[in-house]
Amino acid sequence: MSAIDPLGTWKDWEQGHRDPAGPAKALLQVIRKDPTPGLSAPSDERRSRASGQC
Helix, strand or coil, rough: CCCCCCCHHHHHEEEEEECCCHHHHHHHHHHHHHHHHHHHHHHHHHHHHHHHCC
16 A cells, blocks of 8 residues: 655646546535635634534
């Protein structure tokens, strides 16, 4: 089994050596259509957890 190299994968995508597949491709398509929810969601989740509203 080989180790996953996220930085190497990211560089491959940026340089056009690979195309994203599966869940990564779907996520990038959603972000391409409207990046706003993707940018706010992680911070909203942290706030909910901190206040115990999860």
